[in-house]
Amino acid sequence: MPSGTNRIIVTVIGRDQVGIIAAVSAVLAEAHANIVDISQTTLQEFFAMIMMADLEQATLPFADIKQRLNAKGEAMGLRIDAQHEAVFNYMHRV
Amino acid sequence: MPMQFSAQEIIETIRMVQMENLDIRTITMGISLRDCAHPDLPVVAERVYDKICRVASRLVPVGEEIARDYGIPIINTRLSVTPIALVAESAGAGDYTVVARAMDRAAREVGVNFIGGFSALVQKGTTTGDRALLASIPEALAVTERVCGSVNVGTTRAGINMDAVAQLGRIICDTAARTADRHGIGCAKLVVFCNAVDDNPFMAGAFHGIGEPECVVNVGVSGPGVVCMAVKKEPDADFGALASIIKRTAFKVTRMGELVGRAASAKLAVPFGIVDLSLAPTPAQGDSVARILEAMGLERVGTHGSTAALALLNDAVKKGGAMASSYVGGLSGAFIPVSEDEGMIEAARMGAISLDKLEAMTCVCSVGLDMIAVPGDTPASTIAAIIADEAAIGMINAKTTAVRIIPAPGRTVGEVVEFGGLLGTAPVMAVHRWSSAGFIGRGGRIPAPLQGLGN
Numbered sequence: 008m009p010s011g012t013n014r015i016i017v018t019v020i021g022r023d024q025v026g027i028i029a030a031v032s033a034v035l036a037e038a039h040a041n042i043v044d045i046s047q048t049t050l051q052e053f054f055a056m057i058m059m060a061d062l063e064q065a066t067l068p069f070a071d072i073k074q075r076l077n078a079k080g081e082a083m084g085l086r087i088d089a090q091h092e093a094v095f096n097y098m099h100r101v
Numbered sequence: 102m103p104m105q106f107s108a109q110e111i112i113e114t115i116r117m118v119q120m121e122n123l124d125i126r127t128i129t130m131g132i133s134l135r136d137c138a139h140p141d142l143p144v145v146a147e148r149v150y151d152k153i154c155r156v157a158s159r160l161v162p163v164g165e166e167i168a169r170d171y172g173i174p175i176i177n178t179r180l181s182v183t184p185i186a187l188v189a190e191s192a193g194a195g196d197y198t199v200v201a202r203a204m205d206r207a208a209r210e211v212g213v214n215f216i217g218g219f220s221a222l223v224q225k226g227t228t229t230g231d232r233a234l235l236a237s238i239p240e241a242l243a244v245t246e247r248v249c250g251s252v253n254v255g256t257t258r259a260g261i262n263m264d265a266v267a268q269l270g271r272i273i274c275d276t277a278a279r280t281a282d283r284h285g286i287g288c289a290k291l292v293v294f295c296n297a298v299d300d301n302p303f304m305a306g307a308f309h310g311i312g313e314p315e316c317v318v319n320v321g322v323s324g325p326g327v328v329c330m331a332v333k334k335e336p337d338a339d340f341g342a343l344a345s346i347i348k349r350t351a352f353k354v355t356r357m358g359e360l361v362g363r364a365a366s367a368k369l370a371v372p373f374g375i376v377d378l379s380l381a382p383t384p385a386q387g388d389s390v391a392r393i394l395e396a397m398g399l400e401r402v403g404t405h406g407s408t409a410a411l412a413l414l415n416d417a418v419k420k421g422g423a424m425a426s427s428y429v430g431g432l433s434g435a436f437i438p439v440s441e442d443e444g445m446i447e448a449a450r451m452g453a454i455s456l457d458k459l460e461a462m463t464c465v466c467s468v469g470l471d472m473i474a475v476p477g478d479t480p481a482s483t484i485a486a487i488i489a490d491e492a493a494i495g496m497i498n499a500k501t502t503a504v505r506i507i508p509a510p511g512r513t514v515g516e517v518v519e520f521g522g523l524l525g526t527a528p529v530m531a532v533h534r535w536s537s538a539g540f541i542g543r544g545g546r547i548p549a550p551l552q553g554l555g556n
Contacts, residue, residue: 016106018115048108057111070169088115090172097360098353099110101424 013062014043014092015069017076021085023054030083034075035060038067059092114353122326122388123354124174125361126381128164129302131309131317131374132156134183134218142192146203149188153180153207153216156316161212163368171364173357176323176383180208181307182218190230197234201241201248208247215290217307219250222297224259225546235265238272242287243279249305255295255492257499261547263489269293270485270541274508277477281510284518288507289440289472293488295495295502300375301431306468306503317374318365319431322358324350325380326387328418332396343397344417351378351421359426377431378422379467380414382442384525390414390435391444402444403454411435412465432501434467440520440527441472449528450517456487456530464494469503474518474527477510484508486537489547499552 017035019027028045035042040060047056062069073089080087117123137148157180164178182188182204189197201219208216219241221231238250252269255261273293277285292306299310302319309317331350338346358376366373382390391402394410415435423429437459439445448454456473463469469491475484488504495502509518509529518527 016111018111020115046108048112055108055112057108073169086119088172090114091170093360093364094171094173094357095106095111095114097356098114099106 012092015060015062015089016092016095017058017060017087017089019056019080019085019087020053021083024083027054027056027083027085030079031056031058031076031087034072034079038065038072038075040065040072117324117327117353118173121324121330122385123324123357124176125320125358126323127177127179127302127321128160128175128361128365129179129181129307129319129321130157130160130369130371131181131300131313131319133309133313133315134188137188138191140191140193142189142195142197142199145189145192146199149182149200150203150207153182153204154210157211157213159369163365166368167361167364171360173361175361177214179213179302179304179307180211180216181302181309182216183309183311184218184220184222186221186228186230186234187311189233190228194229194233196240197237198241198244201237201245204248205245213247215247215249215304217249217251217304218309219248220252220308222253223265224253224256224262226262227265235268235272238291239275239279239287242276242290249290249292249307251292251294251297251306251308253294253297254488255496255547257296257496258549258553260549261295261489261492261496263541263547264544266488266492267482267485267541267544269488270481270483273484273506274481277508277510284520285477285507285510286520286524289505289520289524291505293504295492296500298431298501302377303379303381303432305505313374314372316371318362318369318371319374319377320358320362320365321377321379321381321431322354323381323388324354325382325390325393327354328380329387329389329393329396332393340413344413347414347417348421351418352425355422355425373428375428375430376422376426378418378429378433379431380418380435382436382438382445383523384441384443384446386443389442389444390437391442391448395444401451401453402448403458407458408461408465411437411462415466432467436468436471437462437466438471439473439530440525441523446526446528449530456532460490460494463491463502464498468501469495471503471505472507472524472527473505474507474509474512474529475532476513476529477508479508479532480536480538482536482538482541483532485541487532489541493547497550497552
């Protein structure tokens with residue numbers, strides 16, 4: 008990996024509702040992914056939550072975690088994505 | 102550890118990917134086939150097939166893995182190989198179609214949609230292998246699906262091989278005729294270059310140059326949609342501010358190419374070659390270079406001001422991209438293919454853009470007259486003259502230019518040719534009706550210009 012770290016950025020975009028953080032946290036906890044930071048904001052009328060998680064101790068590969076997050080998003084009517092931290096590092100930091 | 106990105110930055114990235122078609126247009130693996138030479142042509146073909154399958158076996162799965170890991174769509178994975186005229190030459194004269202078929206089978210086997218390199222470099226003259234390859238082009242492109250060919254007919258250092266230019270006019274007509282049942286699609290897989298580059302990852306003109314290593318990974322980024330949205334957001338920006346907006350956007354887009362290129366290189370254990378900064382459109386909505394020029398304030402692309410707008414765009418993309426990657430190469434500029442750009446297709450349909458204006462625009466961008474359909478009865482000498490004009494622009498300005506033109510069988514001006522997929526829709530454009538045959542018939546070579554005497 009070009010970045011050297013094993014952190015991911017999880018983004019949740021959609022209408023605000025009860026239990027979003029709990030649901031995403033549950034998926035990450037099941038995979039032993041450690042949440043290192045959370046922030047939330049509004050993007051036009053939509054709610055956006057951003058979470059950084061460390062996969063160093065994770066028991067599942069990134070692809071599986073991502074798939075579980077996508078599935079959870081679909082079930083809740085939200086768009087949940089996960090991308091490797093390197094994407095943001097490359098784009099926004101020189 | 103706190104997050105080192107602001108919410109705004111993260112949302113910007115997500116928006117670029119999900120809403121503005123930011124993607125990696127191609128990961129192209131370049132493979133040297135120089136060790137596939139053999140006096141027996143079928144053996145050459147067999148070696149070519151075996152080597153491509155062996156070296157590129159993991160390319161497609163690795164591309165998929167990277168797309169998944171980073172959440173950046175990778176539209177194409179492709180191959181480029183040593184110009185086949187060099188590889189097959191030790192077998193002497195003959196029909197090199199057998200090698201094209203081997204490339205096609207290998208491309209299908211490893212799962213890439215195009216393989217480039219059915220090519221010859223003939224800017225100063227032809228060898229036995231070059232002549233055999235040129236003669237094989239129409240058949241090779243007609244009987245294969247994924248093979249792309251290219252011929253370099255001129256350089257700033259060598260001048261223009263006008264014999265080859267004249268022959269290519271005939272080859273293009275022949276290629277169209279042999280694929281007449283598919284609207285002359287063979288011509289969409291053939292590029293005629295001046296100043297061709299060795300590390301271009303984009304099709305149909307990709308080949309693995311003779312100074313390249315055994316194997317290399319090159320990446321072509323895209324993102325006309327991202328640039329277009331950024332330009333639209335600032336309708337009142339003056340030109341300095343406009344250039345700055347484009348530069349910043351190009352930087353971010355190119356960083357994705359750098360990331361993907363480095364990841365692919367590490368995973369495949371193959372050296373990282375270059376990132377090609379080209380803005381490459383697709384026929385999809387929101388992925389058009391023409392629409393960027395229109396967002397700058399032109400009613401339709403092709404009107405007066407289009408060349409200036411494109412010059413600003415092309416330069417700003419390079420300036421932003423150059424800092425974003427340690428190795429920039431390939432063609433690196435804005436592409437203006439007609440059939441592959443939704444805005445260009447519309448402009449051509451309504452007659453807003455002409456072949457002459459496109460030619461002028463190619464003076465300030467990469468690469469040339471690209472994916473242009475002309476009437477099926479266009480004489481070979483006129484097509485050769487179009488190539489000569491474009492090669493002259495490249496030769497004098499020390500830049501790459503190219504022609505990918507399709508004399509659409511049975512079609513006339515105003516009709517439309519549907520190629521489908523990434524090749525898109527080509528409205529048939531008018532050519533000048535006055536003959537160039539006397540000029541093209543002279544033969545020989547246009548001498549290298551003063552610009553070539555740079556030492």
